Amino acid sequence: MTPQFEEDFQDLVYKAAELITGDTSPEMLEKIKAWAFYNHVHKALPALASHWNQTHPEGKAGMRSIFEEVKTLNQALQAAKKGQD
Template sequence: MSSNFENEFNTLVAKTAELITGDTSPEMIEKIKVWAFYNHVHKALPALASHWNQSHPESKAEMRRIFEEIRALNQAKQAEKPEKE
């Protein structure tokens, strides 16, 4: 991959983190990458996600924690928006 692509992709991920959670810290950007990848696998290859969940219960719990954290941050961000008239 070219460094230009990597920079532009990282910008996309950072913007996604900002729009979803309001947080663009390096830690949150990594969580968004994990969240997006697992979300895609869960929808596109549900048998693989299920097998992984069964094979790695500790990691499944961490994945759930990441999903819940992102959902909570997103809900808080949505609550900050003024209602449209």
């Protein structure tokens, strides 16, 4: 990957994190990458996601935690936007 691509991709992740959670901290950017990747694998390769969940229960719990955090932050962001209208 070229440095320009890496910068452009990081901009995409930053904007996605901002729109989904309202949080663009470096930690949240990494969580959004994991959230998006796992979400894609879960939908496109469900057998792989199921196998990983069975063989990595701690990883599954960590991923569940990330999904819950993203969902909670997204709901709070949406509620705040509705309050501004």
